[in-house]
Amino acid sequence: MLHVAKVLKRAGAGLLLPLLLVAGGCRQDMRDQARLNPLAASDFFSDGSASRPLLTNTIARGHLTLDTPWFTGKTNGQFVTEFPCEVDEALLRRGQERFGIYCTPCHDRAGTGDGMIVRRGFIKPRSYHDPLLRAQPHGYYFDVITHGFGNMSDYAAQVPIADRWAIVAYIRALQVSQHATADLLQDEDRALLASGGVKPSATETGHATGAHGHHE
Numbered sequence: 001m002l003h004v005a006k007v008l009k010r011a012g013a014g015l016l017l018p019l020l021l022v023a024g025g026c027r028q029d030m031r032d033q034a035r036l037n038p039l040a041a042s043d044f045f046s047d048g049s050a051s052r053p054l055l056t057n058t059i060a061r062g063h064l065t066l067d068t069p070w071f072t073g074k075t076n077g078q079f080v081t082e083f084p085c086e087v088d089e090a091l092l093r094r095g096q097e098r099f100g101i102y103c104t105p106c107h108d109r110a111g112t113g114d115g116m117i118v119r120r121g122f123i124k125p126r127s128y129h130d131p132l133l134r135a136q137p138h139g140y141y142f143d144v145i146t147h148g149f150g151n152m153s154d155y156a157a158q159v160p161i162a163d164r165w166a167i168v169a170y171i172r173a174l175q176v177s178q179h180a181t182a183d184l185l186q187d188e189d190r191a192l193l194a195s196g197g198v199k200p201s202a203t204e205t206g207h208a209t210g211a212h213g214h215h216e
Contacts, residue, residue: 069139071161073146079139085162087169095170098163102155111174123151128171129178141168 036042036050045052054060065071069084085091106115111128118124126133145164148154159167182190 070165073139073142075139079137079143081137081139083138083165083169085165091166091169092173094163095166095168095173098159098167099170102159103167106152110178111171125150125152128175134175134179138168138172141171 038051040050041048042050044050067084069075069080073080100109104115105117106122106125107113107128108115108118113125113127115122128134142164144152145159145167146154146156155164176184182193185193
């Protein structure tokens, strides 16, 4: 055992020396290289500015916005009244999730403006169920998320464009949930509403254990 320990000790010393040589050769040139801060002055360029303007007829990567309604929520300078994407259950579920993360602290889950930070003294936003906001077009909400409004800062950096439209769709669903009219209901539900009745439960219709003595 003593002989093995000596061998390992010598082997360790032999490995340590190459590592020390490699470490000594490491340089910090990449980290410590000269650089210019954004908007700093520079005598290298004729205009004296370190920040360079975009070249003529070029578009920065990720800034190509040919689909104006999708990227801006506007058409010909006016807020769009139609969604530039398909509104389905998947979009609403995504919107509900994103709304819960980014919007509920101020607007609460029902959109009434009584979020947790409002209860702690933050300025209360207008309820989504206010007639003024209900009358706003879809593009208005997209624009507010993108650029902010009043005391609300913009969320363009936190929320991608697709998620902004998902949130807008969910806000519309919240508004409908509180102001739905009878013509939006199915025939069965409209008839039930007109009769003032209550839809029977599963137990009453025999779909639960006990009515027929078995599970269906």
